[in-house]
Amino acid sequence: MKLAILIRHGESEANVKNLISEDTEKFPLTLKGRDQVKFTADQIRALKFDGIISSPVLRARQTAEIISEHIGIPYVIDSRIRESGLGDYNNRDISDVGNMTRSEMGMESWDSHIRRFMEAFNSYEGNYTMISHALPIRAAISGFLNFNEEESFGINIRNASMSVIDVEKRKVLSIGSFLVTPKIQMAFR
Numbered sequence: 001m002k003l004a005i006l007i008r009h010g011e012s013e014a015n016v017k018n019l020i021s022e023d024t025e026k027f028p029l030t031l032k033g034r035d036q037v038k039f040t041a042d043q044i045r046a047l048k049f050d051g052i053i054s055s056p057v058l059r060a061r062q063t064a065e066i067i068s069e070h071i072g073i074p075y076v077i078d079s080r081i082r083e084s085g086l087g088d089y090n091n092r093d094i095s096d097v098g099n100m101t102r103s104e105m106g107m108e109s110w111d112s113h114i115r116r117f118m119e120a121f122n123s124y125e126g127n128y129t130m131i132s133h134a135l136p137i138r139a140a141i142s143g144f145l146n147f148n149e150e151e152s153f154g155i156n157i158r159n160a161s162m163s164v165i166d167v168e169k170r171k172v173l174s175i176g177s178f179l180v181t182p183k184i185q186m187a188f189r
């Protein structure tokens with residue numbers, strides 16, 4: 001069995017300011033973001049995990065710390081699940097991004113996100129929680145649904161939400177949810 005729960009970090013100061021940033025030491029979680037993560041940690045506490053993997057970006061690491069304390073499993077950093085490469089849009093308002101595709105705007109390509117996540121999925125055995133960011137998680141899920149960036153545009157990955165993937169069977173079990181459903185509990189048994 002090889003299940004991955006992709007969790008977007010809790011609300012961060014970048015989210016409050018509507019900024020996107022790949023800088024690793026900026027924009028910590030807000031108090032609200034910490035509470036969001038504690039709720040999610042309680043949701044997954046009873047599931048069986050073999051590890052927690054985090055993006056190297058501060059808001060993800062802080063999320064991993066909270067979850068790690070809640071479920072008693074250490075976390076490791078893996079740059080393959082980092083934030084998107086944002087090019088000239090780093091630290092800019094997300095509304096500047098518009099509806100063009102990321103590579104059209106000189107940012108990291110869709111396929112690059114999918115490639116690096118698949119490499120990460122293939123390098124871990126067992127069940128893992130992976131703490132990452134909105135667009136990279138949307139791309140990782142799309143890699144299993146065979147969606148390109150435009151086709152996945154409606155997928156909304158909210159702060160501290162969970163998307164569950166059965167990596168071995170290449171099945172997406174949930175997208176951007178806040179609750180562990182009976183189906184997901186069964187999958188972890």
Ligand SMILES: O=C(O)[C@H](O)COP(=O)(O)O
Nearest residue numbers: 015020084133134135136
């Ligand atoms: O949607 C995006 O472009 C970013 O991935 C959002 O970043 P965040 O999930 O770290 O807020």
